[in-house]
Amino acid sequence: MPRSKHTRSQPVPPQPGWAVYLRTSTDENQKPEMSRARQLFTIETNVLERSDIGVYDTYIDVLTGKTPNRAGYQKLLADARAGKFSHVIVERADRFGRNDTEALRAIDELYEFGVAVRFANSPDLDPMDPDDRVLVALSFTLARRESSLLGIRVKGGQRAKRQSGGWCGQAPDGYRNVEERTTADVRKQFGKFTRRIEIEPERAQLWREAWALLLEDRYTLEEIAEILHGRGYRRMRGGPFVTVLKNGKRRPNISTLSNAFRNWAYAGWVVSKANDIPPKTIRGIWEPIISTEDFERGLAILERRIDNRSYKRRHDYLLTGMIVYQDTQGKLTRLTGSTSNAGRLRGGTPYYRVSAPGGVAFLCAEIDARVAEELHRIQIDPELLPLIRASYTHELAEQMGIIPPDEKIKLQNKLKEIDAEEVRLARMMASGKISEATWDELWREWQEQREQIRRMIESLEMQQMHHIDNLESALQIIAVIGKLYNGLQRKDQKEVLRQIADRVVVNENGSVKLVLRSLFAYLSELSGEVGAIQAQQQKKSGKTKRGEPTHVCAPTPSAEQSSTRRHFLWGTWIRTRTNGSKGRGSAVELSPNDC
Secondary structure: OOOOOOOOOOOOOOOOOEEEEEEEOOOOOOOHHHHHHHHHHHHHHHOHHHOOOOEEEEEEEEOOOOOOOOHHHHHHHHHHHOOOOOEEEEOOHHHHOOOHHHHHHHHHHHHHOOOEEEEOOEOOOOOOOHHHHHHHHHHHHHHHHHHHHHHHHHHHHHHHHHHOOOOOOOOOOOEEEEEEEOOOOOHHHHOOEEEEEEEOHHHHHHHHHHHHHHHOOOOOHHHHHHHHHHOOOEOOOOOEOEEEOOOOOEEEOHHHHHHHHOOHHHHOEEEEOOOOEEEEEEEOOOOOOOOHHHHHHHHHHHHHHOOOOOOOOOOOOOOOOOEEEEOOOOOEEEOEEEEEOOOOOOOOEEEEEOOOOOOOEEEHHHHHHHHHHHHHHOOOOHHHHHHHHHHHHHHHHHHHOOOOHHHHHHHHHHHHHHHHHHHHHHHHHHOOOOOHHHHHHHHHHHHHHHHHHHHHHHHHHHHHHHHHHHHHHHHHHHOOHHHHHHOOOHHHHHHHHHHHEEEEEEOOOOOEEEEEOHHHHHHHHHHHHHHHHHHHHHHHHOOOOOOOOOOOOOOOOOOOHHHEEEEEEOOEEEEEEOOOOOOOEOOOOOOHHHO
């Protein structure tokens, strides 16, 4: 990440204050002022109005989050190092940056400066907590997926325009972009403006001369660049066709010439490999600079000169750094990616293998497919979600002291008893049976008791809500992880795997096992237990009709089942054991009202 020139100096202790960061995309995609207003409203409503510290400054960028080279973003980092504020607030995690690697690195750097980062849509989420960080990282992955979907829609519009003979994007050198306001009768079909390209006479003359030199078939591209340079022509952005180095060596720019001589747009044709539009199928609605016949003659000349060299293709290994082999004795050995015969036309065959001679090897395609199957297997059945929530709440209350419903009723009854006692003694004071001094002392004790009980109820209820919110976020991810995974791009699949699993274990038969991180292992285990209980009760009560939902309550936990409890609590895993014995996780005791 680009850093300030003061990066090497020691950070200054931060002063209390909020730094508000607002980011929108470019003006071509949306109205920045409306997006900023919405972001600021969410930030103020969810965070700033409830905070005791003020706002130091607001930092604004109108630029894609894929790059860290944003003026407001870099100024925020510089001010953080200078200790000008203690907290940074953004609407949601992906506003900090669409590139999760850069954004998480910036969050870590701010933490080193003593500055905390918070998100208005999840104020209690702490990106420095290991388990919360999983959710933050996954939110970046989902943001990239949303960006990819937007790109698909944009590409669909570009495909339609190319099919009708239009040009998309920056005009090639020799042409210029033209934007015209549409008339009322075609506005509904084409919008307020139409965009096309037309010949730019001065630049077009350059390319007519360049093609004339190529078609003579006696000049190399380097020689053509020298001739154009000698005639005073320069490239589209002002650079010379020949660069003279300090040692006097001349470096002709042949890539510009090579790309132009292969661009069918100069012959008036729409060509797009991404949209499956081959040459000479769709005529463009612009004037060509060179005829189709001369263009094809030029291509034939270049093809005769090309140096046919083969290049080794590098395979993109999905499980690099996280796949291990487990032999029959249980020993784990790290596997590395290896591609045999990479120089082949299709790039050879990639394997995960033990680097030692004679070691085992597994086809990457087979292992990667089994990983996707494992992710489908750990998905949670949506019908089990209510029982999982109930189980989680029950264990949370039992292990962490969070008040269950009956305890809450007892505390509320205690408040009523204090009220009744106050009324009774008030009558005694009115009749002169107790003194006013005694009454004042008793009244203060009652107030202290009331405040203590109310704080206990409020604090524990708020704490419980935090835990349930974390559970809901994790459930939303693991409930769709299998379907989501297959729709992601390769780099996003890698990121999802690294956030969900610590490693992938392969045995001698090629079977795959995911060693899940604690949060997802807990949910997967709990889902299996609840599902087993549900199946057992269905078996006892008889089979249900197909399509008819079955509503099942879990039984009271046995002593053996209660010997081990596991929780996900505010980013911390707590395992408690009784008498040092290993027992299964507890089942859930539900009241009739829960069923």
